[in-house]
Amino acid sequence: MNAKIRKLVVQVDETRVEMGRSIDPPTRKAVAIAVIENPCAGRYVEQLDELIAIGEALGALLGQRAVAALGIAPGQAHSYGKAAIVGEGGELEHAAAILHPKLGAPLRVAVGKGAALVPSAKKLGGLGTAIDVPLGHKDAAFVRSHFDAIEARVADAPRAGEIVVAVAVTDSGRPLPRIGGLQVDEIQGQDGLR
Template identity: 40%
Template sequence: MPTEIRKTLLHVEDTLIEGGKVAEVPLRMIAALAVIKNPWAGQGFVEDLRPGIHDCAPGLGELLTKMILDVAGSGEAVEGYGKSAVVGVNGEVEHASALIHTLRFGNHYREAVGAKSYLAFCNTRGGADAPVMIPLMDKNDGGRRSHYLTIQLSVADAPGPDEIIVALGASIGGRPHHRIGDRYQDLKELGHDVENPAAIKA
């Protein structure tokens, strides 16, 4: 891989009890992270980010996808998915965005899990131990609120000033005891045409 990876991390979280009630189906959330050297570090303002994107994004997408699937067991098992990046304080938020907002990164994951929805995302800047927030949504149904989830974690020594944390997240299942319905119910009650794609985005 043409990028310098300092470390990778795998986070697995199982929720067995929520609201004092045992979950009928436990929720498993998985995060795969890579701490990499910022490919644009020390170069000042870089106008064309594409060479760095092409060098780094495909390999990161492939690596992190494999880490997720090794835990999930298969792409079919993944129900919710998302991505995130945190750039160190010497970098631009655009550097974090560049590595995750490209099909060269996301398509590895999207195709591996057979998804239709766009990947929920977060891109921020911070110092070591900054929160890594990975929002999730249903991989095939953007209106399925049960799978609106967020994985939150941090890496004690990352990102360094000239590093970027790049992450993928997954859920097997949705929120235990979810009971707020889906977006379609609201749209129908508000008089919108649920079959109209434009209405779904309202």
């Protein structure tokens, strides 16, 4: 991997009770975050292939870390998402390059399929900037019970020449979903929509 990683952070969010109701099994979301050096910081770079390659490598690393944090087999993953925050020495297009669709192929291996697009978010920010990593079902975008997000934040990042890259994975949808739509047991997983 060409990425110069300063820090890795992995967090798990587990909901056991919602509105006084027990959630059994609990709903769990994991976010794996890498703080990396931005090789394009401080200058205009026409071809962002280096960042695209770094994103591809991080898709595997962070996807595997998130799945491992949940303690599940890859095929048991339900949702995924990705996000990046670029420090002030970079530009928004650097986040777009990191989150390029090439990040998705190794992430899909880490979660055992993934017919749907990987939802993403990107922004510029300084130390401690937070970003909501959007989540959607990995095989069917129309599964409303899995429309969600998890916040990613690293207190000392991104520094001016860094990028914070986050990949999130869940083992379920939201607690107590009840807004209808396609159900998990109805997923065909062919076109990424249904």
